[in-house]
Amino acid sequence: MSEAAESGDAPTGREIWIEKYRPQTLDDVYGQEAIVERLRSYIERDELPHLLFAGPAGVGKTTSATAIARALYGDNWRGNFLELNASDERGIDVVRDRIKNFARSSFNPERGYTIIFLDEADSLTNDAQSALRRTMEEFSDKTRFILSCNYSSKIIDPIQSRCAVFRFSPLGDEAIANQTRDIAEAEGIELTDDGLDALVYAASGDMRRAINSLQAAATTGEVVDEEAVYMITATARPEDIEEMVQAAIDGEFTTARKKLETLIVDTGMAGGDIIDQLHRAVWDFDLDERTAVQLMERIGEADYRISEGANEQVQLEALLASLALSEN
Structure with a gap:
């Protein structure tokens, strides 16, 4: 929880909770204990190398970078910390200038x-990365770089070899549940157990998504429960996904298609979100191994075609149809 929230100094009004409750120190970062321990040792020994943070969104990469700056420079950290988003300025000019x-x-x-933090560094072009590598060499005596990316494979090897690489994993259910519960208590929100479970499920390892969903659900009423969370996040209940798949496997394509249409039209889900939920839930279904592998294969095909611009509903219906036909 943030220092502002603990001290009561946070400004009043409708604030963005992901910023209000952003951890201020490494000790406050949830769910990345091994990484935090190593970063803390760098700070204690004052031997900070160039760092490369890789991992999905909402797992603490940016928070860890700013926490390092706060620990090193105290109240003057902003004057010694340059933050840039490479997805906004991805060309060579941003490096040169x-x-x-x-x-x-x-x-x-x-x-x-001082520290330069380059967020979404995997968006940089190869020419820009080459220029960045030369800059890292030239100013290594008085500048440390912290690069953040979703895919470290998109960072050129000469940069990776100059950095200590930290791979952030999706946050565990317990870490997300603990912070969302703390925020709900701090904000005086009644959060039910099933509402907390729904937040954790909808977040899928992304703390930002969990906190944003909690704030959005809190505006719908005095109590944040399962129904409020699924409504505000346009997320299907796991049992709805399972019923749809099971109907297709049982050869009841018309039933499965109606359930899919309900998810897309009534719930407002995007095809990509349904694919993600299907992928997460495959091994939770009571399926034999052959059927589960077959479903994974169909999910992969549909995901690729949707990402290439194919009609979402057509591809998902084709997925269900292939499952129905394979069992007949």
Whole structure:
């Protein structure tokens, strides 16, 4: 929980909770204990290398970077920390201009270096990454780089070899449940057990999604329960997904198709979201191994075709039809 929230100094009004409750120190980061321990040792020994944070959204990469800056520079951390989003400025000019100018002009006499944090670094072009690598070499005596990305494979090897690589995993259910429960208590929200379970399920390892969903659901009434969460997140209940798949496996294609139409039209789900939920739930279904593998194969085909621009409903109906036909 943030210092502002604990001290009561947070500004009043309708705030964005993901910022209001963003952890201020490494000790407050949920669910990444092994990574936090290693980062803390760098700070204690004052031997911070270049860092590369890789992992999905909402798992603590940006929070860890700002927490490092706060720990090193205290209240003056903003003056010693340049944050850039590479997805906004992904060309070579951002490296030659903003990054190089900050690295050249900034200096911290106490630590001997300042920090440049480059978020979504996997969006940089190869030319920009090559220029970044040269900048890292040239200013390594007074600048440390922290790069954040979803896919480390998109970062060129010369940069990876210059960084200590940390792979952030999706957050566990317990970590998400603990923070959402803490926020609900701090905000005076009545959060039911089934509502908490629904938040954890809808988040799928993404803390930002869980907190945003909690804030959105809290606006619908005095109590945040399962119904409020599934309504506000346009997420299907796991049992609805299972019933749809089971109907197809049983050869009842018309029933399965109606359930799919309910998810798309009434619940408002996108085809990609249904694919994600199907993928997450395959091994939770009571299926024999052959059928489960077959379903995974169909999910992969539908996901690829949807990502290439095919009609979502057509592809999902084809998925269900293939399951129905395979059992007949």
